[in-house]
Amino acid sequence: MDQIYLPKNRIGLPIGQYVTILPLEVQLKQKSVFKPYFYNVRRLEPLKIELIEKIFNIVEQIKPENIIITGSFLEKGFRFNDIDILIIKNDKIDYKKIQDKIEDITGIKTHIIGLSSDTFFSGLSIDPLYRLMISKCVSKKRLTFKLKRNLNYKLLDYQLLKSDVLPDNFDFLTGDEKYYLTRSMIAILLFVQNKKLTKKTVDAAIESTFKISVKDIKENFIDKKGFNKIYKEIYNNVSELILERIHESK
């Protein structure tokens, strides 16, 4: 017969009282229900939700202000390369140990960005690519997106310059790289125009501007001449919009 030992001196459990015996793990799981916040994530595979729960449990040990999962991991299917994790914590710490632990447990390459709350919110207000990244995410705590945009034209000029190389490198870039550079350029345009910035709005703008599906861009089924012509035109327009007001960024 199995036996359970109870200490003789105990409170709230008198001799003769009927009790239920449960494994401690089950009891703890029932007490803390995992309820993350989903932003523009319509559906996520159950396996990914389990992984997110594991990640949150590991990161919780360093008591962060918030934990945010973003990037290709949240896209449908399992084509992601790594898991992007933003850890909002006001004290500076070395995230290497946390990263190693997550990689050990999940077996997936992990990319951690550690930010203070101030840097996080300032990034959301000045950086279109950052805002785009956070527009689709899963977070431990609720996030506020209603932050006023603060246009720093020198930062935007820097970010746009990265996309400058696409036409001359067209033959050597993969579809994903072309999509990334095009997406950055369009995100900057929507940010400057004070339009809604989410992956969905950016993809819709790409498709209507270039008359090609995002899927075809990613798979590199692109008509070079037509694409480059539109790309250069848009690039010059966005660049002009930024440079017209560059003197405002001191």
Added chain:
Amino acid sequence: MNRNRLLAAFISHITNMVVHQILEKAIDSPEIAQSYKNEIKNSLTIAKSYRGRIHPLDNALPSHDNREVRDKIIREVRTKLGRRMAKGYDNIDISLIEDFVDKALKDMKVIED
């Protein structure tokens, strides 16, 4: 792969790198300056990968090629920075262009040291 396309891709990355080097010196925000530094490294790495595919790494490019590459990069960097200066971007020092271009091309053995 077409050699002219490789040259065009190589030129675009060296141009991008030199523009970033000069803007990094012009900018007063340490955060953005750091981003420029990261992008300089990135452009350099990509340019190096193209360089090896254009011509053997232990030999400089033929003289007619290297003159053309150097002139084109200088012209493009000047145009990109000139546009910014015309719009009021301050502290851009265009006198640095030739030195930065020559250093990059020597480091990559496009021109002789």
